[in-house]
Amino acid sequence: MPKYIFVTGGVVSSVGKGITVASIGTILKSHQIAVSVQKLDPYLNVDPGTMSPYQHGEVFVTQDGAETDLDLGNYERFIDISLTAESNVTSGQIYSAVIDKERRGDFLGGTIQVVPHVTGEIKERFRRLAAKSQAEVLIIEVGGTVGDIEGQPFLEAIRQMRNDVGRDNVLYIHVTFLPYLTSTQELKTKPTQHSVNELRRIGIQPDIIVCRSDYPISEAIRDKISLFCDVERQAVIPLPTVDTIYEVPLVLEEEGLGRLVIDKLGRKTGKTDLSHWQELVRQIKSPLEPVNIALVGKYVELQDAYFSVREALYHAALQHNRCINLLWVRSEDLEGDGSDTLLQSAQGIIVPGGFGVRGIEGMIKAADYARKNGIPYLGLCLGMQVMVIEFACHVLGLNEPNSTEFCASTAYPVIDLLPEQKAIENKGGTMRLGDYPCQLVNGSRAASAYKENLVNERHRHRYEFNNQFRTRLEEAGMVYSGLSPDGKLVEICELADHPWMVGCQFHPEFKSRPGRPHPLFLGFIGVAKETLWEGAQPSLPLSP
Numbered sequence: 001m002p003k004y005i006f007v008t009g010g011v012v013s014s015v016g017k018g019i020t021v022a023s024i025g026t027i028l029k030s031h032q033i034a035v036s037v038q039k040l041d042p043y044l045n046v047d048p049g050t051m052s053p054y055q056h057g058e059v060f061v062t063q064d065g066a067e068t069d070l071d072l073g074n075y076e077r078f079i080d081i082s083l084t085a086e087s088n089v090t091s092g093q094i095y096s097a098v099i100d101k102e103r104r105g106d107f108l109g110g111t112i113q114v115v116p117h118v119t120g121e122i123k124e125r126f127r128r129l130a131a132k133s134q135a136e137v138l139i140i141e142v143g144g145t146v147g148d149i150e151g152q153p154f155l156e157a158i159r160q161m162r163n164d165v166g167r168d169n170v171l172y173i174h175v176t177f178l179p180y181l182t183s184t185q186e187l188k189t190k191p192t193q194h195s196v197n198e199l200r201r202i203g204i205q206p207d208i209i210v211c212r213s214d215y216p217i218s219e220a221i222r223d224k225i226s227l228f229c230d231v232e233r234q235a236v237i238p239l240p241t242v243d244t245i246y247e248v249p250l251v252l253e254e255e256g257l258g259r260l261v262i263d264k265l266g267r268k269t270g271k272t273d274l275s276h277w278q279e280l281v282r283q284i285k286s287p288l289e290p291v292n293i294a295l296v297g298k299y300v301e302l303q304d305a306y307f308s309v310r311e312a313l314y315h316a317a318l319q320h321n322r323c324i325n326l327l328w329v330r331s332e333d334l335e336g337d338g339s340d341t342l343l344q345s346a347q348g349i350i351v352p353g354g355f356g357v358r359g360i361e362g363m364i365k366a367a368d369y370a371r372k373n374g375i376p377y378l379g380l381c382l383g384m385q386v387m388v389i390e391f392a393c394h395v396l397g398l399n400e401p402n403s404t405e406f407c408a409s410t411a412y413p414v415i416d417l418l419p420e421q422k423a424i425e426n427k428g429g430t431m432r433l434g435d436y437p438c439q440l441v442n443g444s445r446a447a448s449a450y451k452e453n454l455v456n457e458r459h460r461h462r463y464e465f466n467n468q469f470r471t472r473l474e475e476a477g478m479v480y481s482g483l484s485p486d487g488k489l490v491e492i493c494e495l496a497d498h499p500w501m502v503g504c505q506f507h508p509e510f511k512s513r514p515g516r517p518h519p520l521f522l523g524f525i526g527v528a529k530e531t532l533w534e535g536a537q538p539s540l541p542l543s544p
């Protein structure tokens with residue numbers, strides 16, 4: 001039977017509970033323990049796929065095509081595992097499953113209640129992940145903050161688990177925040193005490209408290225939390241803000257979290273090895289020459305909307321011994337005259353995924369600028385579609401070509417709805433989602449980046465390259481460097497007459513890992529780092 005670690009959050013949200021969970025996974029894995037992770041999201045949407053990135057940040061896509069919370073991306077990157085749909089559970093899924101069962105008559109004669117029916121359905125999801133993953137330890141993160149109305153059934157379910165599977169098989173970790181008062185120059189523990197009280201009120205006594213803070217946490221503060229929250233002194237783990245998220249596993253391990261968790265779960269501690277993480281953090285913190293990359297998107301005010309893209313850029317740059325100087329460009333800001341200056345210092349331009357017409361003109365201008373100035377370009381899903389529209393317009397000379405997503409009546413629909421999408425009416429979970437194979441074409445830039453013939457990549461789109469235009473665009477200089485194995489779908493395209501302009505219909509960013517960057521990002525940064533931007537001087541050799 002697996003062991004369960006339940007992680008709750010207190011005081012405020014956005015203090016890095018997801019990164020803490022991912023880091024616990026990293027540590028346990030380094031102790032040779034097989035882990036899997038699940039995120040419980042208390043909102044009523046069935047999944048985040050229908051939410052605006054402004055509401056939710058990035059939608060992460062698993063290999064089996066689930067649209068999930070961006071924390072799953074952090075779990076995959078930190079633990080280096082591939083998760084499935086079972087790893088993200090929302091209230092929407094739970095309630096619709098319970099109501100479906102009720103309509104089917106599964107509970108005939110009964111009154112359907114939060115306890116036991118809703119909590120029972122939640123616990124069923126824990127068991128499903130346990131069965132599917134075969135992990136020894138399941139780490140389950142309860143989204144939101146203790147005290148939220150929507151979170152109550154989840155907290156009740158994790159409380160019940162202690163009796164269901166036995167107290168030696170569950171562990172409760174509470175991640176809180178210690179605010180700093182400038183007037184008295186001290187960290188305050190009272191909000192933590194209150195949130196632990198709130199947990200106790202519903203029957204959960206945390207075993208470990210992880211204290212996030214922007215300031216160093218003194219021994220006296222640890223003593224106080226230990227006393228007031230009734231947690232062992234060594235189980236109050238300080239987690240001050242660090243320079244890079246990849247340092248968190250090292251800080252937690254240094255504070256003895258791994259040993260503590262393993263002891264409490266009654267496991268033996270084996271030899272642990274986090275040397276590759278130490279090396280990664282050492283490299284991130286060393287002085288590295290930056291590569292200027294402009295990210296042109298419509299949601300740049302909320303950088304979490306591009307979480308995986310940003311991480312994939314960092315991973316690739318590190319492999320080239322560089323860091324990324326990321327220039328966030330709002331695509332609408334490129335729509336005015338003279339706005340090219342926003343791209344002037346870019347050594348590479350990336351146009352990530354997106355939906356809807358707002359900002360498309362600006363993205364097309366970014367593709368135009370990259371093509372004309374020989375600036376490396378990487379288009380991700382929408383970024384590839386934009387690259388095709390720009391090329392059809394300015395190189396082929398078609399009159400206002402477009403995607404039918406943005407102009408249904410265009411005379412030149414170079415990007416059009418996938419045939420299997422035409423009859424679909426529901427918006428939720430109905431795109432072309434998850435892993436699909438892509439055959440690479442020998443001699444292309446994409447093939448030389450991948451060094452493989454057949455790859456699987458994660459998708460999330462309704463529209464695709466329109467084959468009616470294949471020949472004409474090819475004759476004008478577009479190369480189809482990746483195709484579906486039956487040859488019917490263009491998965492990757494690039495420009496013959498350009499240093500490196502590549503667009504892909506999928507999202508390579510989801511597969512990048514620290515220390516194992518995605519080949520397309522690696523190829524892109526490899527060319528970008530050698531690109532001189534307008535006004536830049538070539539760097540001088542460091543040794544005579």
Ligand code: GLN
Pocket residue numbers: 352353354355356380381382383405460461462463464
């Ligand atoms: N909106 C485009 C489509 O549906 C692109 C989607 C994306 O970038 N993920 O095809």
